[in-house]
Amino acid sequence: MGKCGVFGARVLCWGALMLCVLQVASAALPNCSYPGVFAFGDSLSDTGNSIAAFPEKFANAELDPNGILFPTHAADRYTDGKLLLDFLAFGVRRRPIYPVLRGTGGDFTFGTNFAAYGAPARTVKVWYKDDGFNVPFSLDVQHQWSERYKIRVWFYESPIFNPPGRLVQSLPKLATWNESLFVVWSGYQDYFFSLYDKKLTVSQTKKIVGDVVAAIEEHIVKLLTPVVYIPPATPSMIMPIAQTIMVVNLPPLGCIPAMLTLYGGPKAKYDQYGCLSELNKITSAHNKLLTEKIIALRAKYPAALILDADAHGVYTDILKNPKSYNVTAPLSACCGVGGSYNFNTGVTCGHAGLVDGKFVNLTTSLPATPCANPRAHLSWDGIHTSNTFNKAAATDFLTGKHITPAGGLGCSPDFFFFDSST
Template identity: 85%
Template sequence: MGLKRGLCWSSVVVLFVLQCVRLTAATTALPNCSYPAVFAFGDSLSDTGNSIAAFPEQFANAELDPNGVLFPTHAADRYTDGKLLLDFLAFGVRRRPIYPVLRGTGGDFTFGTNFAAYGAPARTVKVWRKDAGFNSPFSLDVQHQWSERYKIRVWFYESPIFNPPGRLVQSLPKLATWNESLFMVWSGYQDYFYSLYDKKLTVSQTRKIVPDVVKAIEEHIEKMLTPVVYIPPNTPSMIMPIANTILVVNLPPLGCIPAMLTLYGGPDAKYDIHGCLKNLNSITKHHNKLLGERMEALRVKYPDAKLLYGDAHGVYTDILKHPSKYNVTAPLKACCGVGGSYNFNPKVTCGHAGLVDGKFLNLTTSLPALPCANPSAHLSWDGIHTSNTFNKAAVTDFLTGKHITPAGGFGCSPDFTFWDSST
């Protein structure tokens, strides 16, 4: 009888513990990743149409095939085969694609705005010439000015004095939700890549600009976190809302990019175990280390802000280490390109046609044709920009707490419903 009582009591204890575990799990379930709006700053890795809106001839191929063969199945002002990192981020936090601030027609800004621009460096552009290659004057300081002006315009649309109800209607996020929104900064790639691509700087000279590039990014983040007093006409002054949650993304390894491997590779070059160029990778490693240190310092300086650091370099390296895990079979080759060991030729790049050694090459194919047999097998879309495969892997990791600091990252449950959608 005593044994039976003991067994019964043990069963009660076990059931009680199991119930407690269930209750604890229920109460600690992560909330949905959901933000009122998403805003982005950066270069061609994030731009969805700002530079082509400003310079339609210079960046014409951004809206031409074969860009966008996977999403939205036609070229949509993105230099990739499908979704940008920004697109996956927006979908993952229950938003829709984010339109560029310079979009002149058909833009829906309800869920945020994109300030990133093709060819935009982190550092301030002091001298710029029209049609000077893949460059634009829209550096981070200009993009910040756009965002500040954007807030003022939102205020005007919301003001019953300057915009009586029903007079002007615009699809915009509420100004009051600015500090609840998600902001992404992915910048610096332009500063290094095109300095090397156009041979304006040597590798050693490029390495020396790292502190200035990181400083420009840091200053941009501080501006986003600093309240600004605005004095509307004939009304009391007000303090404009600031960003509170900012994801800062570091840079992928330059020495693994097909264009760089083509231009700087050769018998005298030094390669790592993945076949990437060591001297170029040292640039991005230096950049990422310094940027990570500055992010730690900013967290101390701005303890009320949520400053996240996304390790794109770590994701890229993981895929190089375990390509089969990601179904990647051509990690160092461009999908949309032609020639050489890395499927890249600077004379005829993706979205263009021309002669190379007397042979006509056409890289403007459209659906149902594809620029390569399997775009998902590549980390680089056109030898310069990241592919849908990489962008998807990076955001998947960021939203699930991998390759992101502080530990736990966003601390919410993402939405992968539209991960592979084409619309």
């Protein structure tokens, strides 16, 4: 055998050896199987809390065309299929997580969703019912919900206050609370709708980064801090806390179709992907500061696993090479109408009206989908992330990509239901 033949054989043997090593390493990972998933944040994660509180204000969330790729569960979601939270729940062998305010048909056995459309990270001090897309359910309120929720779970598990067989509820076990996965994806509302509603200028929005990140940091600290509960007629107890928290950063604001429509133009500055540079500076500043806070929290709470999930990195990767993700319209909304980015503030997804004198109906997915190929878009409605992005981000996070510490959850995920419609 010639030198080239020997070299080629060695390369093949080395490649086969590395493949075996990788397979063994992969096989050695335990299954991702958390007893529950609990979520906090805004419309990027909400599965029905805000519509439960304000059914008229958010009525379109549960109507077509939202959820066309996930018809059996997608009511109450602002996306075409599954949210990032849905994919994460499936990936750790759970089912979609129900909102805490849902009054009918909820199964909370495997966790609960406290996120709410229109909820900012920062505390809401003044709120008006008809004030745009906003709600008063900021992170501090969501934490109050979760703390009270633990008390209610304790009540249903108590043989004193709830004798066996008297009240039966589909609830998570309180003892598994500290073994569950907690997902925090917040801050998008603070920036996006401040700009969308023109309540803040771009320069003013940059100045709130510190306050937004501080609110997220405070929420994480609360999740990690034990609270003593003193129930009536029984000894006091320390409520369980979170031990595994996935904190998700923000996608680039300057690449969102609504922002491109509102702030683009001849005088705007664009980056190499066609995104707005000045708006992306806001997201970059937020994500940088958030990472710094997470690193500090890891040092302060060494017993906890605090994961920094880089949604911005996933988004940028897709923009760099959209074809590898089968994305052909990365800066355009699927469910929308008009302009370079298929977005118009006058008629948004789930609504109908006149655009340039023509009637437009974006309230149904029949007889055709809102766009030729929903999977080709990173943005569903010009505001919220699409099933395509959510799936890509969840896949990366669950397989240890775009997430720190290295290896992420350190377990083997389940992708069986990722493309299911049930």
